[in-house]
Amino acid sequence: MRLATWNINSIRTRVSRAVDFAVREDIDVLALQEIKCKPEQFPYAPFEEAGYHVEAHGLNQWNGVAIASRLPITDVETSFAGMPGFAKGHEGPDAPLEARAIGAMIDGVKVWSLYVPNGRSLDDPHYRYKLHWLDELRQATAAELAANPELPLALVGDFNIIPFPEDNGDPAIVEGVSTHVSPEERAAFFALESAGVTDVVRPLIPEGFTYWDYQRLKFPRNEGIRIDFVLGSRALADAVTGASIHRNERKGEQPSDHVPVVVDLDFAGTDDDDDMPMIFA
DNA sequence: ATGGCCCATTTTATGGGA
Secondary structure, eight states, X not given: OEEEEEEOSOHHHHHHHHHHHHHHTTOSEEEEEOOOSOGGGSOHHHHHHTTOEEEEEOSSSSOOEEEEESSOXXXXXXXXXXXXXXXXXXXXXXXXXXXOEEEEEETTEEEEEEEOOOOOSTTSHHHHHHHHHHHHHHHHHHHHHHHOTTOOEEEEEEOOOOOSGGGBOOTTSOTTXXXXXXXXXXXXXXXXXXXXXXXXXXXXOOSOOSBOOSSTTTTTTTOOBOOEEEEEOHHHHTTEEEEEEOGGGGSXXXXXXXXXXXXXXXXXXXXXXXXXXXXXX
């Protein structure tokens, strides 16, 4: 399986970019974030003509996530257990859920396309929402893997966290001042490791940005940040044979401000049966 | 001079993005 994640920043504006990329790169599963539309507004036809089935989750013009797949999709979910909601002036347990998660089983792999809340500023209610959302994601992930430790599980998407100082090439994002780099956000990101998932791209690609702001010539100056990740359970990580960050997708007409991140998975090479020897051809 | 963008919307302002 060749699995990609991409914050597309409006699928209606960039549908040809998304489909062209998927076809050109031979992607089996494309997880999208920020589709910025409702399911009935999603441009399904170009995907279907290219052989992809799409499951989309969107409630309004904000957020929105989807999974496009050439392989059969089952067990679609549009929120994880405990996922909190948010609305202006409407914090708390009864706040409405946003369209920030869609999960599905695809060829034995559980894939979640995630769009983590931005946080806005350190003193904003949205920041507390972001930390709560991440803590619930950690708990849901831990529970899912406790119930099925051998599950190949992929949490992919825009995490809106810059894990390491070297992932921040944007001088506008300042440690101690800005969101995305606070100790609490980084702790929430690394706490996902305790739930059983790790960044499977980092070992193969130690350096590289996935987002450059549209403003102030950030891309030509290479003042980007690394915030888009593929986190995998042990069974998934053991199957990774390659990874790539598609920096060229930031170029050209009407790019998204994010670029795709791709991982190659080969489960045939994984010996996950303790009683049987590996069979070599 | 130290800024310069882009998206969607019951659009000509506003909310959101990181």
